[in-house]
Amino acid sequence: MKRSSVGFLSVFLAFVVGSVVLFNSPAVFAAKPEKNVKAIKPVASFDVKKMADMSDFDPSNPITPSGDTIKIAVVAAFSGPSAYNGQIYYAMVQWVAHDINKRGGILVDGKKKLIEVIKADHQSKVDQCKKVTERMALQEKVHFFWGTDGSHFMKIINDTARKYKIIAINATCMSDDLQNATNFSPYAFHATFSTEMVARGMAYYYGQIRKKEKKFYILNQDYAFGRQFAEDFKKGLQEYHPQAQLVGEDFHKLFLTDYAPYLTKIQASGAEVIFTGDWLPDAGNLLKQARQMGIMLPFANVYVDEPNYLNETGVEGTKGLTNISAYYDSTPFFKTKEHIQMYTTWKQQQAKWKELPYSSIAFQHFTANAAAWVMTTYWAMSVLERAGSTDPDKIIKVWENDSFEYINGKVVKMRSCDHKAIMDLGVTEYVPPEQQKVSMNIEPFYWFKNASYTGPVYKVPAEKVLPWMDQNLDRCKGKNGWGE
Amino acid sequence: MKNNLSVKIILWIAGLILLTGLPHVIGIYYTNMVVAFAIFSVFALSLNMLLGFTGLLSFGHAMFFGMGGYGTALALTHIPGLAVIPAVGIGAATAVLLALILSPLVVRVSGTAFAMLHLAFGQLLFVVALKLYKITGGEDGIGNFPMPGLFTESLSTSPVHFYYLAMIILGLCVWLMWFVTKTPFGQIQVGIRDNARRIDYLGYQVPQTKAVVYVLSAFFAGIAGSLYGLSHNLVSAEGSLGLWMSFYPIIATMIGGVGSFFGPILGVAVFQGIDELILRYTESTELVMGVILILVVMFLPAGLMGFISSLMLRLKSRSCKNQS
Numbered sequence: 001m002k003r004s005s006v007g008f009l010s011v012f013l014a015f016v017v018g019s020v021v022l023f024n025s026p027a028v029f030a031a032k033p034e035k036n037v038k039a040i041k042p043v044a045s046f047d048v049k050k051m052a053d054m055s056d057f058d059p060s061n062p063i064t065p066s067g068d069t070i071k072i073a074v075v076a077a078f079s080g081p082s083a084y085n086g087q088i089y090y091a092m093v094q095w096v097a098h099d100i101n102k103r104g105g106i107l108v109d110g111k112k113k114l115i116e117v118i119k120a121d122h123q124s125k126v127d128q129c130k131k132v133t134e135r136m137a138l139q140e141k142v143h144f145f146w147g148t149d150g151s152h153f154m155k156i157i158n159d160t161a162r163k164y165k166i167i168a169i170n171a172t173c174m175s176d177d178l179q180n181a182t183n184f185s186p187y188a189f190h191a192t193f194s195t196e197m198v199a200r201g202m203a204y205y206y207g208q209i210r211k212k213e214k215k216f217y218i219l220n221q222d223y224a225f226g227r228q229f230a231e232d233f234k235k236g237l238q239e240y241h242p243q244a245q246l247v248g249e250d251f252h253k254l255f256l257t258d259y260a261p262y263l264t265k266i267q268a269s270g271a272e273v274i275f276t277g278d279w280l281p282d283a284g285n286l287l288k289q290a291r292q293m294g295i296m297l298p299f300a301n302v303y304v305d306e307p308n309y310l311n312e313t314g315v316e317g318t319k320g321l322t323n324i325s326a327y328y329d330s331t332p333f334f335k336t337k338e339h340i341q342m343y344t345t346w347k348q349q350q351a352k353w354k355e356l357p358y359s360s361i362a363f364q365h366f367t368a369n370a371a372a373w374v375m376t377t378y379w380a381m382s383v384l385e386r387a388g389s390t391d392p393d394k395i396i397k398v399w400e401n402d403s404f405e406y407i408n409g410k411v412v413k414m415r416s417c418d419h420k421a422i423m424d425l426g427v428t429e430y431v432p433p434e435q436q437k438v439s440m441n442i443e444p445f446y447w448f449k450n451a452s453y454t455g456p457v458y459k460v461p462a463e464k465v466l467p468w469m470d471q472n473l474d475r476c477k478g479k480n481g482w483g484e
Numbered sequence: 485m486k487n488n489l490s491v492k493i494i495l496w497i498a499g500l501i502l503l504t505g506l507p508h509v510i511g512i513y514y515t516n517m518v519v520a521f522a523i524f525s526v527f528a529l530s531l532n533m534l535l536g537f538t539g540l541l542s543f544g545h546a547m548f549f550g551m552g553g554y555g556t557a558l559a560l561t562h563i564p565g566l567a568v569i570p571a572v573g574i575g576a577a578t579a580v581l582l583a584l585i586l587s588p589l590v591v592r593v594s595g596t597a598f599a600m601l602h603l604a605f606g607q608l609l610f611v612v613a614l615k616l617y618k619i620t621g622g623e624d625g626i627g628n629f630p631m632p633g634l635f636t637e638s639l640s641t642s643p644v645h646f647y648y649l650a651m652i653i654l655g656l657c658v659w660l661m662w663f664v665t666k667t668p669f670g671q672i673q674v675g676i677r678d679n680a681r682r683i684d685y686l687g688y689q690v691p692q693t694k695a696v697v698y699v700l701s702a703f704f705a706g707i708a709g710s711l712y713g714l715s716h717n718l719v720s721a722e723g724s725l726g727l728w729m730s731f732y733p734i735i736a737t738m739i740g741g742v743g744s745f746f747g748p749i750l751g752v753a754v755f756q757g758i759d760e761l762i763l764r765y766t767e768s769t770e771l772v773m774g775v776i777l778i779l780v781v782m783f784l785p786a787g788l789m790g791f792i793s794s795l796m797l798r799l800k801s802r803s804c805k806n807q808s
Contacts, residue, residue, distance in 0.1 A: 121763070124722075125722055125723060125726075125728075126625060126716075126718055126720040126722060126723040127712075127716060127718075127720075127723035127724075130716045130718060131520075132763075134513060134516060135513060138511065138512055138513035139513055151624070152623060152624035152625065152627075152720070155624070155627055155628070156627070156718065159627070159628065159717065163640070163641070182628060183628060221623075222614065222617070222622060222623060223617075223622050223623030223624055224617075224621070224622065224623070224624040227617065227622075253614065254623060
């Protein structure tokens, strides 16, 4: 064999071996880290080592303390078409309460107090929301409101919170309006991601990371959040994906039962991606009906991630769904022993839950939005502990500018001037079970057997998606996106 | 006779003192409940002007209630410095305007056609409120609108001031509605309910009379809706124009007693009391109210007021027998 042939063979073999090693590594799917990205340093973090023995926790039969307690009212729909959301939120907050109560409670106002979680059913009706929050404030004398499914309800919660000086934790609603100059309340904290950052984050993913699809169709729920989300996505496309084309835009009534008219229009539009901010039950029903009609387009979404719906839709129907989350950080998912401990504690405990909805696969994994809601609640309780008082003014002082590290290493900061959370975002593309090891890097190396789910996660740095700030709000005048 | 009058005066004064001091005794939460009770009482009474006294069943009465709310909210949003009484007046005027537009059409029908026509108009308005989101706020509604004060303090931060305002306005409304039933016009109203053709033969203008009742009913519903919006500092399509808001006064009137002036007030009291009680134990308030309605329709067709009246009659007849 000629010397040159040996040389070529060696180089070829090295290339093949290198490729095998490289492409077997989940790291290859991760987005390249941005250079010179400003990192948020955590002031506090969730410490799983301090977590209590959770083996007796069952959200269907929570142990509710009474007497002189720290009261959290979970204001959500516990009846009507959106009741499932309330049940999810309640379980997440109960988990935190159970953990902290078993540790002996939180030292506030010179005394260790346990946490009492109270259901406050707004029935998806604005007047009922007003009524129930008033009752929670005046009769139950709660210290925190925790909400909710629908920004129009969160606005009412924030109003009542302002009126009676109660801290309102917005753990789930995205609307930027909630903290603008008109609606801002010092008692309200937007502790999750917000509309503009999510919409721009999704645009960033399609324009700067994925760089494939160009034709988008917006389909949102017809209320302030849906409208704003659509506008922000358009703004994001202009900023990060100028070649993109918007081929259609529609808004449907909340809790619709037939999406066929909209889906038919989408099919005819030639769209490559359906962008939707729909939440349950619309999110799940929309996906199912689209697939039943043979429309296999990917949904760029925030809440089309409910495992029951995904499993009912199947592997093919859920493949390619693109989900943005307040919890996702990067792949692989589990980077520390602590994260694995938290995840397995939850999973082992969930296997014991016998009653629906908590026994369903929706609660099987500690991940995505549900995990973010747990972490947000831990953050609020950490703030309370550090404030050492239930006095709302002391809590406000600690929470402003505070930053908190989630169990997966993600750090979230509370911008002090308008009380909005700053965070990196994670965008994932759902992949079939055999490819899920990209993210699920512990046994059994897949999330679900019957559905596509979290695949590679791409990080959108916080500075690319800083939450919108209303410069008309006096407290924010002249400040940059970091609130500095 | 004189004795009777002085007892009445004493009772009125006692009632007024009780109402004045009530917020300081029962606290803010129950004060708000009393306000809600008064608002829904006026709303139910306004429906009873149509249903109980004129024989016109409307499945869309919420449209006047909602128009009152939206009128007031929009006025307060867009007219800087507007005082609260003119704002309520604008709300009521908006409802009256809608009634004036609809009345030429609806007064010519009755029975099922009247009910269904109102269901259609009510739903139409509901959808319009959702679609014109730039004006109405869509699903979110109009919230956080400026709340002028009665004297100096904003009504949104002074529930006691709001209580006094609501009580005065709503008390006046109840008295006016009661007064109408005692006038000759009120008698014609009842005549139309019982036999419209006979009233027509007697020379009265039935459609015109119906139109006046219709507009009056809308006026009072508009005032109730306006105060409801003010009490929540929020007006929304679902909360003010939704189907449930149209059925609420019907159910309350049926439970309390159709045709009896005070029946709807009793119905609202039962409704609110049960709602308050049930919500502490279950989320299924509508289910419980449905069961109560079935029981009332089956066993007390004249409603609770009818039941009370028959009880009183029995007691009276028994005491008469004993005396004889």
